[in-house]
Amino acid sequence: MTITMKRNVPLAEQMRPKSLDDFIGQEKVLGEGSFLREAIMGDVVPSLIFWGPPGSGKTTLALLIAEETQSQFYQLSAVGSGVKELRALLAEAETNKAHGRRTILFIDEIHRWNKSQQDALLPHVEQGRVTLIGATTENPSFEVNAALLSRTRVLTLEKHSEGALVTLLEKAVKDAKKYFGKSVSCDDEALRFIAAVSGGDARTALNTFEACVSRNRPIDAILVETVVKRSHILYDKGGEEHYSIISALHKSLRGDDADAALYWLGRMLEAGEDPLYVARRLVRFASEDIGLANSFALPQAVAAFQSCQMLGMPECEVHLAQAVVYLAKSKKSNALYVAYGKVKEDVARFPNESVPLHLRNASTKLMRDLEYGKGYKYTPDFKTEEEAAQEYFPEHLRGRKYIDFGEKNGI
Numbered sequence: 001m002t003i004t005m006k007r008n009v010p011l012a013e014q015m016r017p018k019s020l021d022d023f024i025g026q027e028k029v030l031g032e033g034s035f036l037r038e039a040i041m042g043d044v045v046p047s048l049i050f051w052g053p054p055g056s057g058k059t060t061l062a063l064l065i066a067e068e069t070q071s072q073f074y075q076l077s078a079v080g081s082g083v084k085e086l087r088a089l090l091a092e093a094e095t096n097k098a099h100g101r102r103t104i105l106f107i108d109e110i111h112r113w114n115k116s117q118q119d120a121l122l123p124h125v126e127q128g129r130v131t132l133i134g135a136t137t138e139n140p141s142f143e144v145n146a147a148l149l150s151r152t153r154v155l156t157l158e159k160h161s162e163g164a165l166v167t168l169l170e171k172a173v174k175d176a177k178k179y180f181g182k183s184v185s186c187d188d189e190a191l192r193f194i195a196a197v198s199g200g201d202a203r204t205a206l207n208t209f210e211a212c213v214s215r216n217r218p219i220d221a222i223l224v225e226t227v228v229k230r231s232h233i234l235y236d237k238g239g240e241e242h243y244s245i246i247s248a249l250h251k252s253l254r255g256d257d258a259d260a261a262l263y264w265l266g267r268m269l270e271a272g273e274d275p276l277y278v279a280r281r282l283v284r285f286a287s288e289d290i291g292l293a294n295s296f297a298l299p300q301a302v303a304a305f306q307s308c309q310m311l312g313m314p315e316c317e318v319h320l321a322q323a324v325v326y327l328a329k330s331k332k333s334n335a336l337y338v339a340y341g342k343v344k345e346d347v348a349r350f351p352n353e354s355v356p357l358h359l360r361n362a363s364t365k366l367m368r369d370l371e372y373g374k375g376y377k378y379t380p381d382f383k384t385e386e387e388a389a390q391e392y393f394p395e396h397l398r399g400r401k402y403i404d405f406g407e408k409n410g411i
Contacts, residue, residue, distance in 0.1 A: 012206040014179055015172065016060050020068065024171075025164035025202070026057055029155050036061075036155060040068050047125050047132040049110065049140050049149070052157025055201030058135035061157075062106040065133065071102040078112035083120050093130045103130045110134035111143035118145050125151050159200020166195045168202055169209055176213070186212070186219035193224045242273075246281060249324075254289050258328035265324050275316050279305035282323050293333035300326050339403035346397060353394035 017023045020037065023030060030037055039045045045065055050058040059075075066073035074089045093103035105121075107113070125132050125148070132152060136143060140154055160168075169191045176184035190212070198205035211227045212219045249264035268278055279301070286301040304323035308316040362373035375390075382388035393400055 010207065011172065011179055011210040012203045015168070015206060017064065018067070020064055023057065023060065023064065024168050025160045026061075026157055029157055030061070035153075040065055043069055045069055045131060047130075047152040049132075049134040049136065049144065049152045049154045050157055051136050051138075051140050051154055053137060053159050053200060055198075055203040055205075056157040056159060057202065058157060059106070059108065062104065062133045062135070066104045066106075069102065069104075071104045071131070072096050073104050073106065075106045075108065078107055078109040078117075083117055086117070086120060090124050090129060093124070097129055104133060105130040106133045106135070108135050109137070111136040111138040111140070115145055118148050122148055122151070160202050160205075161200070162192065162195040165198055165200070165202060165205045166191050169194060169205060172206065172209055180213055184213055184219065187221075189221045190219045190224050193221045197224075197228055246278075249278075250281065250285060250289075253285055253324065253328045254332065256328055256332075258325045261324045261328045262321060265320060269313065269317055269320070275308040275313055275320060276305070278320055279308045279323075282320070282327060285327060288337045289332050289334055290327065290330050291333045291336035293331040293335075297327060297330050335404050342402045346400065350394070350396050353396055356391060356394060358390065359392065 020030065020040065028034065036045075036048075050061060052058055062075075063073065065071070072093075074092070076085060076089065089105060093105070096103045107121075110118075121130075121132065124130050132148075134140075134144070134152070140149060144152075169186075172179065173184055173186050173191075176182065186209075194205055194208050194212075198208060208224070208227060209219075212223055215223060215227070217223065245264055245267055249261055249268070252260040252264055265278065269275065283298070283301040283305055286297040290297040301323055304316075304319045307319035310316075311319070357371055358373060358375040360367070360372040362368045367373075377388050377390050379388040391398055
């Protein structure tokens with residue numbers, strides 16, 4: 001389990017902590033009195049799934065658990081490994097068990113394993129041949145099958161705080177001779193800058209620091225900016241952050257905060273989000289949260305969508321910005337959304353209600369003989385609403401009211 005230091009080994013690998021006390025950050029998961037620390041110290045670690053962003057310490061924690069519990073550690077990557085590799089490791093785990101040694105199987109990116117691969121692992125977890133530790137950046141509720149999920153404990157790791165990353169970088173500076181064979185001069189502002197642009201990712205922070213050291217000059221904020229070069233925007237178009245940010249945009253619009261809505265729009269577009277995806281969500285918002293309170297909201301959103309189709313990025317960014325501000329500042333009403341929800345409930349409860357005879361179209365003699373259309377009132381022929389009144393609902397739903405036209409809904 002000992003990691004040998006090599007000059008050509010990345011700094012992030014060299015600095016992996018060798019004990020629980022060396023681990024920086026994730027106090028909620030590993031702090032004094034936490035479930036995981038108590039389980040490790042008591043040598044009763046169950047199968048686990050670490051859910052967290054890149055660089056949050058998932059692999060490191062798995063290695064530390066194996067070290068602290070004196071377990072045999074095997075690692076598979078869900079990207080390059082399949083059932084064949086799994087079976088080979090499980091055979092070794094069976095041998096370990098026969099000799100009284102525990103096996104920890106660490107599967108990186110477990111969300112990329114399909115159902116059959118996860119199912120192949122299930123009986124071995126149940127029977128205690130292996131202690132599974134899975135790592136995923138995706139919500140395990142969606143990506144790990146229910147049977148396997150029910151036999152594991154999910155622990156959520158968060159992005160490292162900037163303070164934790166600064167502490168980690170200060171350690172790298174202090175031990176620079178050990179890692180680089182020389183002392184390193186780095187000012188506090190540069191360390192804070194590296195921490196800020198690393199998006200809570202310890203690996204990114206150490207890689208950036210290592211790149212700065214390779215320039216063979218004192219490290220300051222100007223050098224860091226030169227090394228970084230690109231925008232450090234943490235945004236996975238297919239992952240958790242994607243849904244979190246679009247949710248933040250939607251809620252900012254609903255809360256009339258045009259400035260916050262513009263910010264979340266920028267977070268998506270500058271990270272490469274498909275503008276048509278954003279535009280589709282705005283079209284939905286225009287009816288779901290504004291509706292009849294402002295009948296111009298939907299045309300405004302549709303126009304932004306069409307602009308994205310015609311122009312693409314970056315030209316259409318200003319059209320989306322216009323739509324976002326307009327929708328944020330518009331009067332809001334969810335009356336249509338609520339009304340259609342009630343309609344769906346009634347359709348589910350009464351899916352086959354007959355159309356009243358007087359509303360049916362009598363297009364043939366047989367239909368007329370069956371009294372289709374009989375008694376229907378053609379409303380333009382009547383002078384008052386009272387005279388034209390008739391029932392339009394099927395029998396079981398008579399008198400239903402779905403939409404609220406009250407002042408509360410801005411209609």
